[in-house]
Amino acid sequence: MTPTTREECAALDAADPLAPLRDEFVLPEGMVYLDGNSLGALPRATPGRIADMVEREWGQGLVRSWNDAGWWDKPRTLGARIAPLVGAGPDEVVVGDGTSANLFKTLVAALRMSDRSVVLGEAGNFPTDLYVAEGAASLTGAVQRRVDPDGPGLAEALAAGDVAVLLLSHVDYRSGTMRDMAGITRLAHEHGALVVWDLCHSAGAVPVDLSGSGADFAVGCTYKYLNAGPGSPSFLYAARRHHAAAEQPLSGWHGHARPFEFSADYEPAPGVSRFLSGSQPLLAAAALEASLDVWARADMALVRAKSLAMTDLFLDRAAAAGISSITPAEHGRRGSQVALVEPEEGAGYPIVQALIARGVVGDFRAPDVMRFGFTPLYLRHVDVWDAAEALREVVETGEWRQERFSLRSEVT
Numbered sequence: 414m415t416p417t418t419r420e421e422c423a424a425l426d427a428a429d430p431l432a433p434l435r436d437e438f439v440l441p442e443g444m445v446y447l448d449g450n451s452l453g454a455l456p457r458a459t460p461g462r463i464a465d466m467v468e469r470e471w472g473q474g475l476v477r478s479w480n481d482a483g484w485w486d487k488p489r490t491l492g493a494r495i496a497p498l499v500g501a502g503p504d505e506v507v508v509g510d511g512t513s514a515n516l517f518k519t520l521v522a523a524l525r526m527s528d529r530s531v532v533l534g535e536a537g538n539f540p541t542d543l544y545v546a547e548g549a550a551s552l553t554g555a556v557q558r559r560v561d562p563d564g565p566g567l568a569e570a571l572a573a574g575d576v577a578v579l580l581l582s583h584v585d586y587r588s589g590t591m592r593d594m595a596g597i598t599r600l601a602h603e604h605g606a607l608v609v610w611d612l613c614h615s616a617g618a619v620p621v622d623l624s625g626s627g628a629d630f631a632v633g634c635t636y637k638y639l640n641a642g643p644g645s646p647s648f649l650y651a652a653r654r655h656h657a658a659a660e661q662p663l664s665g666w667h668g669h670a671r672p673f674e675f676s677a678d679y680e681p682a683p684g685v686s687r688f689l690s691g692s693q694p695l696l697a698a699a700a701l702e703a704s705l706d707v708w709a710r711a712d713m714a715l716v717r718a719k720s721l722a723m724t725d726l727f728l729d730r731a732a733a734a735g736i737s738s739i740t741p742a743e744h745g746r747r748g749s750q751v752a753l754v755e756p757e758e759g760a761g762y763p764i765v766q767a768l769i770a771r772g773v774v775g776d777f778r779a780p781d782v783m784r785f786g787f788t789p790l791y792l793r794h795v796d797v798w799d800a801a802e803a804l805r806e807v808v809e810t811g812e813w814r815q816e817r818f819s820l821r822s823e824v825t
């Protein structure tokens with residue numbers, strides 16, 4: 414039952430098995446942070462872990478730490494730690510580079526595995542996915558086609574029989590719509606296409622089962638729900654069955670079969686390591702380690718149940734305040750965010766700014782979406798209640814109409 418009073422929310426918090434994890438994060442006093450779907454909160458252990466890496470591993474260990482502190486293997490050991498969060502085997506995930514770079518690597522590898530020449534993308538996908546698909550297509554002589562993945566166009570486009578690779582976001586960055594990974598992957602395979610999944614809004618947000626879904630490739634960032642900090646390295650998944658055949662375009666020495674032979678000829682490593690390119694920013698990787706320590710204590714089923722309870726509550730309160738949403742009401746189609754539609758043209762951005770001024774932090778996605786992310790590791794039901802109350806007041810009183818809330822910053 415969705416709570417209808419703040420007291421009921423407090424009772425849910427008192428019984429919440431995930432509640433102790435909130436103490437593992439630094440959260441500014443008085444703030445309700447609903448933007449963990451853009452940049453996750455700082456785990457308390459992160460500064461200490463980074464300091465340890467700087468002072469002990471780098472300062473004292475120096476170059477010896479490539480072996481002694483496991484620096485060389487970090488992309489693989491971190492990948493193995495992310496694997497359970499996305500339903501992958503420990504030997505199917507590596508961490509390194511950014512999401513866009515890894516999208517490029519997986520897309521080109523998948524295109525090279527097919528004798529077809531169409532990348533099927535989604536019209537409303539996050540722009541980097543569209544741009545990278547364009548680049549991967551032009552490199553391989555393919556073309557990009559775009560469809561609405563939530564309509565009949567997807568099945569029709571796959572049925573055309575010329576799609577080499579389908580690139581989809583598992584959870585849409587704007588609406589928060591979650592796609593049926595297993596069903597879509599099956600359909601794509603039936604029509605001879607491979608699938609690359611973008612998990613930026615899924616990893617740590619919803620249960621993901623890459624292996625069970627038969628997914629071919631996937632990428633995801635670690636700075637949102639995985640709380641590894643701004644610009645933290647992304648992860649790349651390649652199904653084991655594709656390792657031997659996959660040829661990624663950024664062939665570098667970290668992906669070589671025997672990098673310390675310093676051979677002049679490239680020979681890809683036999684496993685998922687072939688997707689690595691060069692040296693990684695290991696200080697950023699240290700932050701990821703600290704955040705994964707928190708995730709190791711979180712049960713994904715509990716995270717999902719709490720996420721749905723919180724998004725239900727926020728959707729309920731928003732509807733009661735007369736604000737509509739483009740986030741699916743159906744649990745099976747919802748990620749861990751709520752996207753509300755601006756109540757009148759041009760109101761979305763200033764409403765979000767007015768909320769931020771009150772300490773309720775969400776964001777705005779052009780042209781008209783107010784986006785609120787729900788992160789069960791550090792949010793309470795009372796926070797959700799308070800945020801919805803603030804939203805109601807900002808809209809009802811017209812507080813957002815103050816001129817200062819319309820001043821645009823570069824990042825919205």
Ligand SMILES: Cc1ncc(COP(=O)(O)O)c(C=O)c1O
Nearest residue numbers: 511512513539541582586613634
């Ligand atoms: C679906 C999706 N893909 C990719 C990205 C970002 O890519 P990168 O990490 O390379 O900046 C985002 C960022 O919000 C995203 O939402």
